[in-house]
Amino acid sequence: MNVKTKLSDCLRPLLLGALFLGTAANAAVQSIDKVVAIVDNDVVMQSQLDQRVHEVQQTIAKRGTAVPPASVLEQQVLERLIVENLQLQIGERSGIRITDEELNQAVGTIAQRNNMSVDQFRAALTRDGVSYDDAREQIRREMVISRVRQRRVAERIQVSEQEVKNFLASDLGKMQLSEEFRLANILIPTPESANSDAIQNAAKQADAIYQQLKQGADFGQLAIAKSASETALEGGDMGWRKAAQLPPPFDRLLSTMAVGDVTQPMRTPGGFIILKITDKRGGETQVRDEVHVRHILVKPSPIRDEEKTKALVQSLYTRIEAGEDFGELAKSYSEDPGSALNGGDLNWIDPSVLVPEFREVMSKTPQGQLSKPFKTQYGWHVLEVLGRRATDNTTQAREQQAMTVLRNRKYDEELQTWLRQIRDEAYVEIKLPGANQAAQ
Incomplete structure (x- = not known):
């Protein structure tokens, strides 16, 4: 086993981000390498440690922080390499494998996140002195560690x-x-020791602004011209606020309002405030479309080729159209073990969980009607839509x-x-x- 080759690009958390920003560097070629740690059935080499220490130093320097000498970092970096090595060994013993297709998809995703094509990404690595093959291997190992953690840690979690x-x-x-609101405000202030006349004048001013807003005046312009809020010069923009962060009665009031709505002037300790909802996110009602559908599935087999399978489902379609009972035929012929005994009934189902071909045919089939035979990766189907509904x-x-x-x-x-x-x-x-x- 060539351990130097095996571990020369050992993984590390968050290194990919630094690598793809051009902060990684190749380790200097060493004429003599040596083992710096034995880790169960594997080892960590001096060249790996040197490379990782250099990369950490590069990352620290890029942040503008004083870079400690290698001797200060070595023990901490070595400990990180040891823990990563152990996780890779667990992955190997567990049979975790990353296919070329999965790796290609991961590389493509990383390139896309960096606003590059794969070819551009490859060229960028070359400019930074990083081997594309080494980068792929590094990504593969990080994927192995991620899967090991999901298997070993996720199974320990119970909620x-x-x-x-x-x-x-x-x-x-x-x-x-809670839902969040993008808010803008206009504040008409009242002094801490304001008398009733001052408060009344402030209330009248706020109401006049509110009336202008109801007639279509621009909120941002009025905020710049009239508001005493610290956000006035930004058109009153307060940014995002969670409903739970707002004091009563705003928390309940805003939940009943739509984007673009403006509150009436509300008295606060600092004066009269008018709020506008410029956007909102989260907390909305989650409505899911569901379809009640039943189907018959017939699969090709060693004793029934594709043509005979297609002919059988066509025959079943014809018999149902002629008046035979769908459910009885499903019990007799359907090869979907999850629904056959129920007469092919899939009950109410979220279309998103179905394969695209099934979902598309189902969406085009009117309620109460039968689809023509169609093929998916599972075999040949005929389906009937029994109902549609939107569920909260x-x-x-x-x-x-x-x-x-x-x-x-x-x-x-x-x-x-x-x-x-x-x-x-x-x-x-x-x-x-x-x-x-x-x-x-």
């Missing part, structure tokens, strides 16, 4: 229904999942959002625990001069 409910009921949950999925969507937030939070915690665990359980012998020796 209960009660945790989801508690989160949704908490102030933090309401804050994170807001509650389920919010629960799913909460589940995602909680899982991500637990994932970060579990990942650190798991990394410490695999490091503690591994046999590691450090041979770097001056470093603390460790054998486990």
Whole structure:
């Protein structure tokens, strides 16, 4: 096993971002290489350590921060290489493989994120002195580590229904999942010690502005001319605010308003304020279109070729059109084990979970009618649309959002625990001069 070749581009978190910005550098060619750490069944070489230290120094320098000497960074960088090496070994033992197609897709995605074609991306790497093959190998290894973490860490995470409910009921949950508004404001101030006349005059001024806005006056221009807010010169633009961050009654009031609407003047400690919703996002009702459909699936087999399969489904279509019962024919002929016993009934289903060919035919088939036979990757089908409906999925969507937030939070915690665990359980012998020796 050529370990130097195997680990010469060992992965590291977030390095890709630096690599694709041109901060990576090739390690200097060394006439003599040596092992700096034994890690279970593999090793870390001095050349790998030198290359990674140099790359870290380059990244630090690019931030404008003082770059520490290599001797200061070596132990920390070596520890990172050891943990990454352990994850790659786990991936190899687990049979995790990245296909060329998957790797090509990943490279294409990275190039696209950098506003490049793959050829442009390849040329950029060459200009930065980075081998395209080495970059591909680095991406492949990062993909392996990512999959190892998903398998080993994700399976340790459990989020209960009660945790989801508690989160949704908490102030933090309401804050994170509440809708957001892009707001602009006009403030007519009242002094802290204002008397009733001053307050009344401010109220009249605010109401006059509100009337102008109702008649179509430009909010931004009025804000620049009349507002005492610190955002007046920006046309009153306050940026994005979550509903849960706004004081009553604005939190409830804005939720009932549409983009472009303006509030009536509201008294606040600082004066009278008028708000305009210039945009909004999140928190909206989640409506999902569903279709009630049933189908019959017939698959080609060693004893029934493509033509005979097509002929059979055409025959079934003709029999249903002639009045035979769809459900009974589905029970007798359909080869979809999930629906055959139910007369081919898929019940109410989200079209997005279906293969494109099935989804397209279903969308074009009127309710109560039968489709002509058609083919998908699974075989030949005939389907009948029994109904269509729009379902309010807001509650389920919010629960799913909460589940995602909680899982991500637990994932970060579990990942650190798991990394410490695999490091503690591994046999590691450090041979770097001056470093603390460790054998486990």
